Amino acid sequence: MALPxxxxxxxxxxxxxxGSPRSAMTVDAIVDRATDQARHLVDAGFDGVVIENFGxxxxxxxxVEVHTAVAVGLVARAVVQAVDRPVGVNMLRNDARSxxxxxxxxxxxxxxxxxxxxxxxxxxGVLEGKAAETMRYRSALGVSVAVFADVHVKHAKPLAGTxxxxxxxxxxxxxxxxxxxxxxxxxxxxxxxxxxEDVKRVKQAVPDRPVFVGSGVTAETVAAVLAEADGVxxxxxxxxxxxTEADLDADRVKAFVQAxxx
Numbered sequence: 356m357a358l359p360x361x362x363x364x365x366x367x368x369x370x371x372x373x374g375s376p377r378s379a380m381t382v383d384a385i386v387d388r389a390t391d392q393a394r395h396l397v398d399a400g401f402d403g404v405v406i407e408n409f410g411x412x413x414x415x416x417x418x419v420e421v422h423t424a425v426a427v428g429l430v431a432r433a434v435v436q437a438v439d440r441p442v443g444v445n446m447l448r449n450d451a452r453s454x455x456x457x458x459x460x461x462x463x464x465x466x467x468x469x470x471x472x473x474x475x476x477x478x479x480g481v482l483e484g485k486a487a488e489t490m491r492y493r494s495a496l497g498v499s500v501a502v503f504a505d506v507h508v509k510h511a512k513p514l515a516g517t518x519x520x521x522x523x524x525x526x527x528x529x530x531x532x533x534x535x536x537x538x539x540x541x542x543x544x545x546x547x548x549x550x551x552e553d554v555k556r557v558k559q560a561v562p563d564r565p566v567f568v569g570s571g572v573t574a575e576t577v578a579a580v581l582a583e584a585d586g587v588x589x590x591x592x593x594x595x596x597x598x599t600e601a602d603l604d605a606d607r608v609k610a611f612v613q614a615x616x617x
Contacts, residue, residue, distance in 0.1 A: 449482050455496065566584050
């Protein structure tokens, strides 16, 4: 299931899952909440959704626990069955292998990988891209799940002196050596905007891959962003008060779609 040009992907931020420090909801309740949000986004005009275990912070750097992957898999399968649009999985902080397994078993269309190639200093410590493992695992599973990979991802810095220190070089290596199917450009942290000059640089460096903006896009900025990018991934701007973990705000969702399509 392909995404159109100028695609709008809405984020379904999952509340804390069982076993995480702030867990307070059953898996059934989380599934119901996620499917309701996904339906709302698709009914409003979004072209796809991506599920994130956002409520599980502080995040493991490289591997989530088995029960977390199972819980996200249950949610993903329910969302795939609930909406007729592409569904993605982002297994925070950087567990691409579990994300790929969940996507393959649930019927999801893509995964988001924060660090696919290169080495980055993050709030979870130093993370190394595992493109070789991820792409071979996809092959072994025999699925066509797309890999959407961040370039200079938020809440992280490429280690100085590495090839990834340069944005354009990082984009090239993520796409051509890491084999990512699409690239994502973000601002420095969640809900903070990406620089449009960064989007242009990535597009110029990798003209044959879709480039998405993955943070800080609002109803006021989405038209300008879509003039440069192939799509946006948006979460916080659609929530009550613009707060990432709040419920969806129907007026904000409607205004965002109208601004994007206008």
